[in-house]
Amino acid sequence: xxxxxxxVGLDIGTTSIKVIVAEKVKGQLNVIGVGNAPSNGLSRxxxxxxxQAAEAIKSAVNQAQEKASIEIKDVVVSVPANMLRIEDxxxxxTLDDQSREITDEDVQNVVASALGTSLxxxxxxxxxxxxxxxxxxxxxxxxxxxxxxxRLEMRGKLITGSKSIMHNLKKAVEKAGLTIIxxxxxxxxxxxxxxxxxxxxxxxxIIDLGGGQTxxxxxxxxxxxxxxxxxxxGEYITKDISIVLNTSMENAEKxxxxxxxxxxxxxxxxxxxxxxxxxxxxxxxxxxRYLAEIIEARLSQIFDRIKNHLDQIRALELPGGIVxxxxxxxxxxxxxxxADQFNVNVSVYIPDxxxxxxxxxxxxxxxxxxxxxxxxxxxxxxxxxGATSTKISKLTNAxxxxxxxxxxxxxxxxxxxxxxxxxxxxxxxxxxFD
Numbered sequence: 078x079x080x081x082x083x084x085v086g087l088d089i090g091t092t093s094i095k096v097i098v099a100e101k102v103k104g105q106l107n108v109i110g111v112g113n114a115p116s117n118g119l120s121r122x123x124x125x126x127x128x129q130a131a132e133a134i135k136s137a138v139n140q141a142q143e144k145a146s147i148e149i150k151d152v153v154v155s156v157p158a159n160m161l162r163i164e165d166x167x168x169x170x171t172l173d174d175q176s177r178e179i180t181d182e183d184v185q186n187v188v189a190s191a192l193g194t195s196l197x198x199x200x201x202x203x204x205x206x207x208x209x210x211x212x213x214x215x216x217x218x219x220x221x222x223x224x225x226x227x228r229l230e231m232r233g234k235l236i237t238g239s240k241s242i243m244h245n246l247k248k249a250v251e252k253a254g255l256t257i258i259x260x261x262x263x264x265x266x267x268x269x270x271x272x273x274x275x276x277x278x279x280x281x282x283i284i285d286l287g288g289g290q291t292x293x294x295x296x297x298x299x300x301x302x303x304x305x306x307x308x309x310x311g312e313y314i315t316k317d318i319s320i321v322l323n324t325s326m327e328n329a330e331k332x333x334x335x336x337x338x339x340x341x342x343x344x345x346x347x348x349x350x351x352x353x354x355x356x357x358x359x360x361x362x363x364x365x366r367y368l369a370e371i372i373e374a375r376l377s378q379i380f381d382r383i384k385n386h387l388d389q390i391r392a393l394e395l396p397g398g399i400v401x402x403x404x405x406x407x408x409x410x411x412x413x414x415x416a417d418q419f420n421v422n423v424s425v426y427i428p429d430x431x432x433x434x435x436x437x438x439x440x441x442x443x444x445x446x447x448x449x450x451x452x453x454x455x456x457x458x459x460x461x462x463g464a465t466s467t468k469i470s471k472l473t474n475a476x477x478x479x480x481x482x483x484x485x486x487x488x489x490x491x492x493x494x495x496x497x498x499x500x501x502x503x504x505x506x507x508x509x510f511d
Contacts, residue, residue, distance in 0.1 A: 085141070086444030087134065087152040087250065088263075091119045091289020092312060092404070094133050095441040096141035097433075098149070101449045108430055108442070110145025112137040121308050122157040122290045124245040131252035138253065151258045153448045154250055155440055156203055158264050158292045158304040159242055166191040166205065166235035172227050179212070179221045179229060181457050187231045188461035194235075201240040203262055204464050206300055207233040207454075220454040234300060236262060259448055259465040264294035264304050266443035269450065271400055271426045272296060281397025282387065284415070285440065286379075286405035288312050293383045295392045305386045307379050311405040314375045321371050322363060323354050333408075336365055337372050340410025344369035373414060376405075380418045387419075398422035404437035 086097040098110035114137035118129030142149050168191030172183065188205060196202070210221040211230035221229060243260075250257055264283060272281055280297035288311040295303040311333075319329035332352065338344040344365040351360035387393050398421040401411060406425050416423040427434055428442050451459070459465035 082449075083147070084445040084449050085149050085152045086155070086441050086448070087138075087255070088155045088441035088444060089119065089124070089130070089134065089246065089249075090116060090287055090437075090440070091122050091310065092116055093288065093437065094137040095438060096137045096149070096152075097438070097441040097445050098141050098145040098147065099442075099445040099449070106446060106449055108433065108445075110141045110143075110147070111432055111438075112139065112141030112144070114140065116288075118249070119289065122159055122287065122292075122306065123242050124249050127245055127249045127252060130245075130249040134249060134253040134255070138255070149255070151256045152250065153259045153261055153444050154246065154257050155263045155266070155444055156238065156243070156246065156260050157290075157306070158262065158294065159290075159306050160239040161203075161262075161304045161306075162200070162237045163301065163303065164235050164237075166194065166233055168192075168231040170229050172229060175227045176225065178223050178225055181222065183229055184210075184222060184231075184454060184457045185461040187229050188458050191231055191233065191235070192462065196237060199240050200237045201243045202235065202462055202464075203238045203243070203260065204236045204265070205233050205458055205462050206236065206265075207231055207458055208300065209233075220452070222454065236301070259459065261444055261447055261464075262301070263440050263443070264292065264296075265301050266447035267402065267439060268294065268296035268301060269447040270443035271402065271439065272397070274299075276397040276400075279397055280392075280395030282392055282395065282399045282421075284383065284399055284401050284403075286310060286401060286403035286411075286436075288404055291379050291383065291403075291405075293387060295387075295390070295395070296397075297395065303390055303392065305383070307382050309375070309379050310403075314372050314405070317371050317375050318368065322352050322361075322368075323356075324352050325355065328353050332368065333372065336368055337408055338365060338369040338410045339372055339376055339405075339408040340414045341366055341369040341373045343410040343413070369410075372408065376411070376414060377418065380415060384419055393419060393421055398424070400424050400426050402426040402436040402439040404435070406436040 083100045088095045094114050094116050096112035099106050099108045114133055117133045118124055118126030124130045138149050168187040170187045170190055209216055209232050210218040212218060212221050212224050212226040213228050267283055277296050277299045283294045285292040290310045291307040293305050315326060315329045315333055318333055319326050336350050346364045346366040348365045349362040352363050354361050399419055412423045412425050426439060427436050428438050433442060
C-alpha cells in the first residue's frame with residue numbers, strides 16, 4: 078500500500094511536546110515541518126491537567142504549522158506504555174456464502190469477534206496486532222481478502238491500557254482543536270522505525286529514556302511482546318544535580334546538557350566548570366567526574382529496576398541486545414554504562430534527519446513512519462478496533478522543500494574496564510534515594 082499523503086505525528090511527552098509533519102511521495106517519507114514546545118500538565122508520561130496540556134499542544138502545533146506552511150487539523154497521536162497489558166486474542170466467524178470472496182467487512186467482523194472478550198471497566202482497547210488469519214484451516218495468511226472460504230479466523234495480540242489515561246489524552250488533543258485520526262502505541266512505532274528486520278525477527282529490547290519516565294519494550298517476531306515503565310527519567314537526574322550542587326533546576330538542566338556524562342569512567346576530574354550556587358554571590362567550581370557520579374547514580378538505579386523486569390521474562394537472552402533512545406540517551410557514555418549493567422550489546426539510536434538528529438525526536442518521527450507504512454489490512458483492523466478513524470485525512474498545500482528521512486544506529490562497544498564507578502558519592506546516594 079502506497080499511503081501517499083501528508084501525516085502529522087503528535088508526541089506528547091512529560092517534558093516536551095513534539096510535532097512532526099511529513100509527506101510521503103512514491104514510498105519516500107519527507108519531513109517538512111517540526112514543532113517542539115515545553116510540556117505542561119503532564120506527570121510521568123500521562124496527562125494530569127487537560128487544559129494545560131492542550132495549551133502546550135497548541136504551542137507545538139503552531140510552530141510546526143509555521144515551518145510547514147500548512148494548517149494542521151488531523152494528527153496521529155502517541156500513546157504511552159503506562160499500565161499496558163498484552164494478551165492473546167482469537168476471533169472466528171462463519172461466512173454465509175461459500176462462493177463469495179472474503180471482504181473488508183469480513184475482516185472487520187473477525188476482529189470484532191476477537192474483541193468479544195469482556196474487559197474490566199477501567200481498561201480500554203488500544204490496538205490489536207494480527208499474527209495470522211486462517212481460512213478453512215489454512216494458516217499463516219497475512220491478508221485473507223479475495224480468498225474463498227466458509228470459516229475465517231484471526232489470531233493475534235490484544236493491547237489494552239488505562240481508560241483514564243486514554244480519555245485524558247484524547248480530551249487534551251481535542252481541546253487543542255485537533256482531530257485524532259489514529260492513536261499509536263509508542264513502543265510499536267519505535268520498533269518499526271528503529272529496528273531492521275533481523276532485530277525485529279530475533280528479538281531486541283528498546284529502552285526509551287524520556288524526561289518523566291523510562292520505557293522498556295521487547296520486540297520479537299515483528300511484534301510487541303512486552304512493555305514496562307519505570308517512573309523516573311531525565312527530570313530526576315536534573316533534580317539530583319540541583320539538590321546536590323545547591324543550584325536552580327534551570328541551571329541543573331543546563332549543566333547536565335553541557336557537561337554531563339552518564340559514565341563516570343569517561344569524565345575527567347581535571348575539567349572543572351562554574352556552578353551558580355543559591356545564596357552565594359560567587360560560583361563554585363565542580364569537576365566533570367563529580368557531576369558524572371551524580372548522573373550515574375540515578376541511571377544505575379533506573380537500569381537496575383528495568384533489568385529486574387527484563388530478567389523475569391528472560392528478555393536479555395535475545396540476540397538483538399538493547400537499543401537506547403529518548404532524550405537522556407544523548408548523554409555521552411550511556412551505552413557503555415548500560416552495557417556494563419545489562420551485560421549485553423548496547424547501541425544508541427539517533428534519527429539521521431536534518432533538524433531531528435537527537436534521540437528525543439525518535440518517538441515523534443516513529444509515529445509518522447509507522448502510520449504511513451500501514452497496509453490496507455492493517456488499516457481495516459485498526460478501524461475495527463477504533464484506533465484509527467474512518468476519515469484518513471491527507472493534508473494539502475504543503476511546501477515542496479522535501480528532505481529525505483533515514484536513520485542510523487550508533488553502535489557502542491561494551492566497556493572492558495573494571496574500575497569501580499562513583500566511589501566518592503555512592504554512600505551518599507544509597508541513603509538519598511531510599
